Amino acid sequence: MGCRQTTALKIELLKGSVPVQMVNKFRRELSADRPVIDFVPQAQLKDLYQLLQPEEKKSRPENHSSSDLIMIGDYWLTQAIQQQLVQPLDPQVWQRWNQLPPQWQALVTRNAQGELDPQGQVWAAPYRWGTTAIAYRREQFETLGWTPQDWGDLWREDIRDRISVLDNPRETIGLTLKKLGSSYNITDLDLVVDLEDQFRQLHRNIKLYDSNTYLKPLITGDTWLAVGWSTDFSEKFRRQHNIGVVIPASGTALWADLWVQPTSEKPISNLPLAQQWIDFCWKPEIATQMSILTGTTSPIVNQLQPSELPETLQNNPLLFPKAEILEKSEFLLPLPESTLKQYQALWIKIRTETVGS
Missing domain, CATH: 3.40.190.10 (Periplasmic binding protein-like II)
Structure with a gap:
């Protein structure tokens, strides 16, 4: 033996x-x-x-x-x-x-x-990456007569109490910063004019803060739009539930x-x-295969020409976003403790306010 x-x-x-x-x-x-x-x-x-x-x-x-x-x-x-x-x-x-x-x-x-x-x-060695994206119920937005394209759409009155977002201050206050033309990684929130008021307005449209089960109300129709991670929005999921997905035009979190x-x-x-x-x-051929099979993207893919990629990858904006969107997108970088306290204070203040106050 x-x-x-x-x-x-x-x-x-x-x-x-x-x-x-x-x-x-x-x-x-x-x-x-x-x-x-x-x-x-x-x-x-x-x-x-x-x-x-x-x-x-x-x-x-x-x-x-x-x-x-x-x-x-x-x-x-x-x-x-x-x-x-x-x-x-x-x-x-x-x-x-x-x-x-x-x-x-x-x-x-x-x-x-x-x-x-x-x-x-x-x-570390980067293996794969993804984005924070917007998923939405196609039939509902056909009725509304518009489709989400950017963060600013989350403030529209006709989706009041119909949004689910990530229960994460960096992501949700961050998308508010992005909507205001600022950065996810700004180190002093007090420098951003109207941030508190804008987050308050967004909060009125939000039905659910959840980082784990935010897709369930989207599937059932309790919410019409969800902010979440691109890995959760597989092609099979989108087809099965008639869900559209978009990466916001002004850039997103990576x-x-x-x-x-x-x-x-x-x-x-x-x-x-x-x-x-x-x-x-x-390896380009391995990175390409990984991207298609896992619904994420290898950083190597970003260096390849579209002509070098299979059509399934070229034509998938979640896996191969437009260069101009990617250029405006950011990783959530380490922040000073003082900034994290600002995030937490704003997060608690707005979320504990009585809606309509």
Whole structure:
């Protein structure tokens, strides 16, 4: 009876984020000795971030191999760096790092405090990204005689009490900032004229604040419009419920899923398989396949010409947004504590007011 091979590479990732076709192709491309690669799916991004915590590592059995790469959302990168849960990577070992758009390189280049810093180190490898988008019931808006195109449409009187939004101050106050021509990442909300009044007006149109079940009232017709994450608006979902989706013309919030290496004794430069996996994900043909199969977009796709993409990708504005919209869109970057307190104060003030007051 042969002895069991030890795992050469262990990757923990979000369930459904890496198509099995990609995994199989990567294994086929490896050397003849076929090292054991373990892809371990987790249900939610917060579960993956939890795996970086020291107490989680200690609770695992001694014979349980440690992870070489873990997928996390860009939302968690700042605190992961601050808490020294991840270690810097060496982009020089990646063949395709320079093919990433500058915006995605900048997102993961940070100082030891987790702040964006062009002179900092590279702490993660961007895998895929998506947007905050507007979904709407087609038949209802045909009756109204218009379709949503931009954030400003959420303030219209004829959709009073018919909107569901994310229960997230950065997203919902952020879209109000965007409507006013400002930035999601402005560091002093007091500088934005009419922000409080505009958020108050939007609040009157909102029926539900929820980040998990906001699609249910859209499906049942209790709401006619929902602000949510592009991954939730799959083509199958849109067809099944006759739902239209649009990325706001004035730009939107971007999010990204990243590969990080947990803090350990071994640097990434000694893990050629991890290097190969990251580079493999950035191959144009693989990046294209991943984008189509998962309903998200590889950053590599943004560097390709439309003629290099399959029609299914070219003609999907959720996966291949117009360049002018993308240029106006922003990642939700780390903010000073003073700004976060401003967000929280405004969030609580407006949401606890009596509607109509």
